Amino acid sequence: ADSAHRDAAPAPDATDAARGRLARAQEGLLAALVAGAPPPEGFDPVRLEVQRRALAAKRATVIAKVAPELPEILGDGYRPAFLAYARGRPLTDGHRRDALDFAAHLLARGLPDDAGARARLTRWWQDRAGPRPPGTGPLARLSRSPLFSRLLRAVRPAAHRR
Template sequence: MTDLDRRPPEAAPGEGPGHDSGGAAGSEARAELARAQAELLAALVAGGRAPGGFDRERLRIQSSSLIAKRRGVVARLRPDLLRALGGDFAAEFEAYARDRPKPSGGSRADARDFAEALRAAGRISDAPGPPARPWWARLTRRRTG
């Protein structure tokens, strides 16, 4: 018999030494952790207040970075909005996204909601954007003549 054969079985997830398997204290700790995570998430993506113990400036920088990432994706999905707004695109998207988390529908829903917000504010016409191109169309080049 080798050392590997004598090894004790691994604990199942949520079991083992140092793990509170339940009870009132475990439930309260999980609820507190969930609350703290929700506060942190709100601070990062929905303009919420920074939770205690976190560096507000670093959270602001990270939040801005996440908005910039969203802005880049929306610009790729809706280049018509980028053209229509020109140099105001970044500021307009920042104003839109600052207190609004990314929709559950993903990036396309984010782009659609941003366009709707711009239309409602009178920043763009009511004309719909260009038809969506399939992903594979970006891989091919147009050849003329």
């Protein structure tokens, strides 16, 4: 019985080849689902598209929770803009980085169209693009306020006149 079991086991070369084929199929499937690659052979493109959209929608929802300011700043344009961004960009470095990359993507294209929203998005990105998230203490909040910015602009020219 022991020798029959050994005879039934596939040869190591066949096992390695099967593992390689499986790995390539998995890579192709993952690329089709999250990176906009064409569907791999043997997979239903319609079903893959449904799943791809569901994954992108879930990702947009998670980003909205991680960075609630983004949907607030972008309004109704948040979800379509994020889904367009995510279509060819897989999540690689976590959701915080994804939110920052999404904002940078929009800003690099001069979006959003509304100048006020673009300015808010720029400030949001600048506050968070450093190695640490922004502080939440009273001084940190004050330094980000529009009133503080106006005060600084009013004081700086006086200092330069001396």
